[in-house]
Amino acid sequence: MVHDEGARDLVDPFGRVVRDLRISVTDRCNFRCPYCMPAEVYGERYRFLPKPEILTFEEIERLARICVERFGFDGIRLTGGEPTMRAHIATLVE
Numbered sequence: 001m002v003h004d005e006g007a008r009d010l011v012d013p014f015g016r017v018v019r020d021l022r023i024s025v026t027d028r029c030n031f032r033c034p035y036c037m038p039a040e041v042y043g044e045r046y047r048f049l050p051k052p053e054i055l056t057f058e059e060i061e062r063l064a065r066i067c068v069e070r071f072g073f074d075g076i077r078l079t080g081g082e083p084t085m086r087a088h089i090a091t092l093v094e
């Protein structure tokens with residue numbers, strides 16, 4: 001990934017340089033791993049984020065470009081929830 005000369009490292013509280021930007025594309029997931037989505041919280045009555053509160057593809061791309069220019073990440077990871085739950089995710093990856 002190309003970044004400008006003025007990019008500076010993003011360092012976490014433990015002094016580690018953050019190399020990858022992780023962007024959550026959805027809060028939804030069908031796997032329901034108990035440590036991540038315990039049944040007592042994510043039961044049938046749980047309401048996931050409404051669509052207007054989810055970043056659009058345009059917003060994700062803009063955010064990614066700004067972060068790469070500023071911090072010079074080596075890569076971007078799309079995460080969730082489960083990223084394949086997001087409609088048309090292949091379009092975003094392209």
Ligand code: SF4
Nearest residue numbers: 029031032033036081
């Ligand atoms: S987001 Fe990941 S860890 Fe959480 S329930 Fe889904 S697959 Fe499991």
